[in-house]
Amino acid sequence: MSPQTGTGDGAQVPEEGTVxxxxxxxxxxxxxxxGQYYRGxxxxxxxxxxxxxxxDELSGLVxxxxxxxxxxVGDEVLVELADVRENGDVSFEEVRVADFTLQQVGRGSEQVVDDLADATGETVTVNGEVLQIKQTGGxxxxxLRDRSGVVPCAAFDExxxxxxxxxxxxxxxxxxxxVESRNGGVQLEVEELTVLTSEAEDRVREALDEALDEAAxxxxxxxxxxxxxxxxLWDDLRxxxxxxxxxVLEGRPIRMRHHADGDGLCASVPLQFALERFIADHYQDEEAGRHMLKRLPSKAPYYELEDVxxxxxxxxxxxxxxxxxxxxLLMLDNGSTEEDTPAYRxxxxxxxxxxxxxxxxPDPEAVEPLIDAHVNPYLHDEDYRITTGMMCVELARMIDPSLTDELRHVPAVAGISDRSEGEAMPDYVEMASEEGYDEQDLRDIGEALDYATFWLKYDxxxxLIDDALNxxxxxxxxxxxxxxxxxxxxERDVEEQLDAAMDHLExxxxxxxxxxxxxxxxxxxxRFTYPAPGKTTGKIHDRKVESTGDPVITIGYGPDFAVLRSDGVRLDxxxxxxxxxxxxxxxxxxxxGHLVVGSIKFVKGMREQVLDALVEKMADAEIDEGLQSTGALSDD
Known part of the structure; x- marks a missing residue:
């Protein structure tokens, strides 16, 4: 049949900006x-x-x-829905629109992810961005992320x-x-999935970006x-x-690498807790936290090539x-030195x-060209006394402030574990006391963390760590x-180690x-038991600091390494x-390392020459009463 020629004026032309x-x-x-306008x-x-x-399911006559x-046939036309008769027949009127916004409509009510739990069993439409595509055996x-959260959507072909x-x-x-219930959350069983383009895509993406900025x-x-x-450091932490x-909101996983010691755990565990809570608040999949976040202890004080x-x-x-x-990659309590750069490259x-x-x-000139963000007290003319655990407790609170009461004792554990003599340490200890912890309790927690991580190795x-840190x-x-x-x-293992070692001190x-x-x-x-060489050196050092009351330097060395501890001496x-x-x-x-704790490595055949040169430098080091203590707990 030849093309149809209209004889009418059609519906009244809407104003510009019509949807x-x-x-x-x-x-x-x-x-x-x-009364609404449609493209057909x-x-x-x-x-x-x-x-x-x-x-495919809806037609009518103009x-x-x-x-x-x-x-x-095949031409596109803009129409207004004019009437639906009792027998189900639909009639339209053509419209001409000078300027309009095209909006996609799916079957069922349009919903946001946050409201899906109240729509179980219903057919809904959600607009959003695809964050992950996983092919299962089924x-x-x-x-799918919309402006309120992320939901898993199951689509089946074969x-x-x-x-x-x-x-x-x-x-x-x-x-x-x-909308179906699944594993304590909700899942969408996909009936139709359409990629949006042009104005429709731009409109959804703009709404997503605005919501993402607000939620972040x-x-x-x-x-x-x-x-x-x-x-x-506050602005850097924010x-x-x-x-x-x-x-998290963009669907990118996080691998959290932390030093396997007390301060590293005081940094990573609160942050893991906060991020998992944040993930749970925004993902309908209850397994999302397990897939999105991994906490991984590192034995070395830098990012080893084995780990990367x-x-x-x-x-x-x-x-x-x-x-x-x-x-x-989130590096905690290590990652600031030139030794980390091969892994970063x-x-x-x-x-x-x-x-x-x-x-x-830190070595900022070596590290910062290879990383995206770097928070370190030395970058603000401060030093190691602001521990990573102290920083990360505040960071965890910025992610989920509801955790504050559960974390109030952790900065004191971090400070005692890492020998901090910061001026705020009495305040942190007092805050922990308000939660029922005295100083010995805090030391015991730090010791328990070190002991557990030694035997856990890379696990x-x-x-166990959550229970130990509470x-x-x-x-x-x-x-x-x-x-x-x-x-x-x-304590028992330390005593056995020191009983064997103390008689061999030079x-x-x-x-x-x-x-x-x-x-x-x-x-x-x-060997191969607790405490390890670094911890053994630290325990010997603490004992000598306590017995002498004077400035003390301790070196624990092996064939190709030396562990250094200092009290009352400014070692750079x-x-x-x-x-x-x-x-x-x-x-x-x-x-x-830093002013009181560090380690060096060298080739085995040059050990004596390296150690002799090191001792000469230590003999010229400044005595600093501000760095003198009565022996704290941890060894970095």
Whole structure:
């Protein structure tokens, strides 16, 4: 049949800015409303008008008296829904619109993810961004983020066969499906999935970006204690909190690498707790926290190539098998030195973002070109006395302030564990006292953490560590029993180690008046048991500090390493390492630390030359009563 020519004037032309709706294929009469404007396709031409499809399920007639233009089958037309007769027949009137916004309509009511739990059993439409595509042995699982949260959506074509293969990560889509309960949350059973383009895509993306910016904004909190030195880091911490919240909302996993000691655990455990709570608040999948966040202890005080290789392999496998984005790497209580840079360079091949929070003396010129954010007190003319655990408790509160009461004792544990003599330590200890912890309790917690992590090795020991630190524990008696057992065992093992080692100490008094104690921990201490060489050196050091009351330096050395401890002597260990590297050809010297704790490595055959040169530098070091203590607990 020849094209139909309209004989009427059509409906009244709307004003500019009118919304015109385009229906998804599955939409029915229930999804349209009289007086609204729709875009349809001509599917038939007759003498008295044209038939228009708004969807696969909904068609109607535009009578020639209500038709303006000339049309043939396949042409698009804008219409107003004029009438629905009792027999179900639908009539339209053509409209001409000079300027309009096209809006996609799915079957069922349009919902946001936060409200889906109240729509169980209903068919709904959600507009959002595809964050992850995971192919299972059955359905394809799409993780979809809208402006309120993230929901898993199951689409089935054939078992193990990718549904909607044209849909990719980052696409803006309109999804229609049935809301079902699953694993304590909700899941959408996909009936229709359409990639949005042009204006429809732009409108949804703009709404998502606006909501993301708002949700990523950290909580507005006050510091737990007043400390002028700490205030310098506050803006840096807020920016990291914003970045971590945004990372979660964008569907990017986080791999959290932390030093396996008391301060590292006081940093990582509260942050893990806060991030998991934040994930649970925004993801309908109850398993999301397990997939989105991994806490990984590191034995070395820097990011080893062994660790980065494991992390990369894990991330690439998850991208291939589960459709995950590559993760953000969060380094805690290490990551600030030149020793970390080979690992960071490896990550840059894959554009993996890196965030570092550390309180060891940094090498910013070496590190910062390779990372995305760096929080370190030395960058603000402060030092190690602001521990990473102290920083991360505040960071955790910026992510989820409701955790504050559960974390009030943790900064004191971190400070005692890492030998902080910061001016706010009495305030932190007093705050812990208000929660029922005296100083011995705090020391015992730190000792229990060190003991547990030694035997856990590369395992995060989630439940045991939570109980020992009393974070996410909910059983104070169990916490106390665990700490008593672990700290008592640790004390016993330390005594056995010192009984064997103390008789082999070498002592000399340096020109600056400090006592120097040296011990070959490789030959005169038990190996492969607690405490390890670093901890053994620290315990010997604490005993000598207590017995002499004078400035003390202790060196515990092995074939190719030395662990350094100082009390009352200002040792610039990073500077010593730099000087020894330049002065001793073939020494292979590397390492780092801060003013009172550090370690160095060297080649085995140059040990005596390196140690002799190191002692000469220590003999010229400044005596500093401000760095003198009565022996704290931890060893970095």
């Amino acid at each position: 015109v709706y385009e229906l998804a294929d599955s939409c029915t009469l229930d999804d349209v409303e009289a 396709t001509i599917n038939g031409v007759v003498e008295y008008g044209v038939f228009v499809d708004l969807s 009578h020639d008296s209500n038709l303006i233009g000339d049309y043939d 359905p394809t699982i799409f993780q 078992a193990g066969v990718r549904a909607y293969p044209a849909v990719g990560l980052g696409d803006i889509v309109q999804l229609t499906g049935r 904004d950290p909580a507005d909190i006050d510091p737990l204690v007043d400390w002028t030195a700490f205030e310098k 920016e990291v909190a914003r970045q971590l919240r945004r990372t 290789t494991r992390d990369l392999n894990f991330a690439l496998e998850n991208r291939e098998r589960h459709g995950q984005k590559l993760p953000l 490896n990550l840059r091949h894959y554009d993996i973002p890196v965030v570092v929070l550390d309180h060891h003396h 995060d020991g989630r439940e 974070v996410n524990c909910n059983d104070r008696k169990q916490h106390e029993a665990v700490v008593e057992f672990l700290s008592t065992r640790a 002592h000399e008094e340096l020109n600056n008046g400090a006592h120097l104690y040296r011990i070959d921990v490789e030959n005169y201490a038990h 260990i990073p500077e010593y390492v730099s000087e020894l590297t330049d002065e001793i050809d073939g020494g292979g010297v590397s390492g780092g």
